[in-house]
Amino acid sequence: MFLNIEVNNQIIKADKGETILSALNRNGMNVPTLCFLKELNPTGACRMCVVEVEGYENLITACSQPIEGFMKIQTHSKRVLNARKTNLELLLANHPDECLYCIRNGSCELQNLAQSFNINERKFKNKKFTLKVDKSSAAIVKETDKCILCGRCIRICDEVQDVSALCFIKKGSSTTVGTTLNKPLSHSNCILCGQCIMVCPTAGLHEKSHTPQVLEAMGNPKKHTVIFHSSSVSVSIAEEFGFKAGKDVSISLNSTLKKLGFNKVFEVGVASDIYLIELAEDIINRTQNKGPLPLFSSCCPAWIQFAEQYFPGILTSISQIKSPQQIMGALIKSKYADDLNLNNKDIFTISVMPCIAKKQEAIKGNTSISSFSDVDCVLTTRELASLIKIKGFKLDDTETQLSDAPFVNQSSASKLLGTSGGLTESLIRILHHKVTGKDINEIKQSKLRISKGIKEISVMLGETTYNFAVVNGIGNARKLINDIMSGKKTYHFVEVMACKEGCVNGGGQPLLSEKDALKSRIKAIYDSDEKESIKFPYKNPSISEFYQAFTKSGNKNILITNYKERTVLK
Amino acid sequence: MDNLIELILLKYPKNATENIIEILLQIQEAEGFISAQSIIMLSEHVGVQSSKIYSVASFYDQFVFEARAKFIIRVCSGTSCYISGSDTIISFLEKEFNIRIGEITRDHVFQIETKSCLGACAQSPVLEINGVFYSNLTPQRIRQIIHQCKSSLQ
Known part of the structure; x- marks a missing residue:
């Protein structure tokens, strides 16, 4: 039911029961927020969104106050502005003046607010800082001093991911955000999805940077540096250079990276094609040999970490095929190294991913070739953008270049892996070919292209009906697995992605992105599927050579990984 | 020690979050402190993640999380x-x-x-x-x- 409210002497329409903030935003009016997260429970912790409501003695937090009847609201009165400014100054009292040396310099919500409130002096003397930095985790760094206790990380970890690795510890002025028993992150039940980084307004949580190692390797003439990037990076990195969201720059990125001085630039798509083909074979094998079914996807490292911690019983149901990143690294350090007569010790592989859990996967990943890791370093989208800037370049969208040989081509199906549902959609294309011998007519699976936490599709292939489930957001995954374990649901294949909407929304993607950036990135991926000529992984000419090599050597060991149970405080 | 905690937990119904503080008090009395193991067992019993148990317990100064002296x-x-x-x-x-x-x-x-x-x-x-x-x-x-x-x- 709509009702009228008065805001700044102007009448606007509001839905009964919605919050003041939601009504304001819908009508194009803005109030500053720090702790607010759309679709999550409002807490009113930061008190930046306070407004003056006639009839109320105190200022009201717009994010948590529902509209029940007519209201007369002032969003920018003198009293409100004063309250917000003092509030901000108090937050800054507990925040170090380290902006120049901070990873979030320029992309910090607290800094932006301080700037917009014209704060140019320290009003309150700062407290003593603890200088506590938790670097124990393979991918996430936690800086206690920079935390403003907004609680966003805690809420997203609990309400969306249902992992609850983080919590408030103690009370009052000694409150901090930490893990159970305040253990280092590496000992906690954190699955490294990085969603906490995406919502952190400051640098309280950020990724562990691999940029120094990459720069080191690039400056070492003995190292043969090979970089490869994923489709979710090429549809988002342009945002870091001021382009509108949804610009696919995969081929321009190739040329920019070449200019930066990498010896070879590839796209991970070739490895994704191999991954998809192997996965399809795994499904068919398991269907014919009676299980164990369902088969779970293995490309999301945060999902693997989650399963190893919470569902050790289903580890045998997760495909043992390495993720595309690890396959790519393994191919480069074996076949590619042999072809170029390079010692794999001298090859330095850099993967560019929209994900921070991939940093952990690279370390933990089973190495295929003696003691060398498949992937030496993992850069996030953000880190690559900063590396390009460090090297004095910008993303030039006019120049284009294909991936270097021998990984020139990739199917457009491989690019779909960046979205939730894309993996399954590509798999259906391959399964159709494997079962019927023909290309599928309807390549688009519109049931899988909608934005939903759990999606299901059944496809008749030959004489068997294959049931697929697609789940994104680890909280949804937990629900689905419980349903599968209790026998309520049965599938042939389950695609799991730890982040909502899939990798396009990964923990390594651009921060503070524009509204609807996610939708634009997804659209860019589907558009390229429409445009490109190779739509089926099995038609990718770049992979046939590798398959010949596999058949010749008779082993696909370099494509296989394994999982083990991980005991943590959960 | 695990048995001691089990005996305490048995007195309370499963998945009843309202007993958390009472159970924590009893554990502390029996063990002298709140151990990691007891947090895990309590979290499974009441169906609440361990981080939330720790969050509640660390709010009160009465609870300690390390073995105490004689x-x-x-x-x-x-x-x-x-x-x-x-x-x-x-x-x-x-x-x-x-x-x-x-x-x-x-x-x-x-x-x-x-x-x-x-x-x-x-x-x-x-x-x-x-x-x-x-x-x-x-x-x-x-x-x-x-x-x-x-x-x-x-």
Whole structure:
């Protein structure tokens, strides 16, 4: 039911029961927020969104106050502005003046607010800082001093991911955000999805940077540096250079990276094609040999970490095929190294991913070739953008270049892996070919292209009906697995992605992105599927050579990984 | 220890979050502190993630998460005791055990803490060891008390 409210002497329409903030935003009016997260429970912790409501003695937090009847609201009165400014100054009292040396310099919500409130002096003397930095985790760094206790990380970890690795510890002025028993992150039940980084307004949580190692390797003439990037990076990195969201720059990125001085630039798509083909074979094998079914996807490292911690019983149901990143690294350090007569010790592989859990996967990943890791370093989208800037370049969208040989081509199906549902959609294309011998007519699976936490599709292939489930957001995954374990649901294949909407929304993607950036990135991926000529992984000419090599050597060991149970405080 | 916790948990229905604090109190009484293992067991019993249990428990100063000493020496640091020299008492103890306030000796026998007021101002300075009060303290007397504690162990 709509009702009228008065805001700044102007009448606007509001839905009964919605919050003041939601009504304001819908009508194009803005109030500053720090702790607010759309679709999550409002807490009113930061008190930046306070407004003056006639009839109320105190200022009201717009994010948590529902509209029940007519209201007369002032969003920018003198009293409100004063309250917000003092509030901000108090937050800054507990925040170090380290902006120049901070990873979030320029992309910090607290800094932006301080700037917009014209704060140019320290009003309150700062407290003593603890200088506590938790670097124990393979991918996430936690800086206690920079935390403003907004609680966003805690809420997203609990309400969306249902992992609850983080919590408030103690009370009052000694409150901090930490893990159970305040253990280092590496000992906690954190699955490294990085969603906490995406919502952190400051640098309280950020990724562990691999940029120094990459720069080191690039400056070492003995190292043969090979970089490869994923489709979710090429549809988002342009945002870091001021382009509108949804610009696919995969081929321009190739040329920019070449200019930066990498010896070879590839796209991970070739490895994704191999991954998809192997996965399809795994499904068919398991269907014919009676299980164990369902088969779970293995490309999301945060999902693997989650399963190893919470569902050790289903580890045998997760495909043992390495993720595309690890396959790519393994191919480069074996076949590619042999072809170029390079010692794999001298090859330095850099993967560019929209994900921070991939940093952990690279370390933990089973190495295929003696003691060398498949992937030496993992850069996030953000880190690559900063590396390009460090090297004095910008993303030039006019120049284009294909991936270097021998990984020139990739199917457009491989690019779909960046979205939730894309993996399954590509798999259906391959399964159709494997079962019927023909290309599928309807390549688009519109049931899988909608934005939903759990999606299901059944496809008749030959004489068997294959049931697929697609789940994104680890909280949804937990629900689905419980349903599968209790026998309520049965599938042939389950695609799991730890982040909502899939990798396009990964923990390594651009921060503070524009509204609807996610939708634009997804659209860019589907558009390229429409445009490109190779739509089926099995038609990718770049992979046939590798398959010949596999058949010749008779082993696909370099494509296989394994999982083990991980005991943590959960 | 696990059995002890199990016995406590058995008294409470599963998935009933309203009992968390009561159970924590009982665990602390039985174990002397809240261990990681007990947090895990409690979290499974009431169906709440361990981080939330820890969040609640760490809110209250009463709960401790590390094994405590056999003798917890609480020195009164209230105004009256302070004037009568509680700080010299504290530094004497710190020197004696070679630990600081809040810390615990390596053999887990002694631990020093301060309390805001023990309510015995007339006999200041005072301290309390495991519920027993000692008043009108001097370094000599403290040495005696420590000796008593040590010999009671044998």
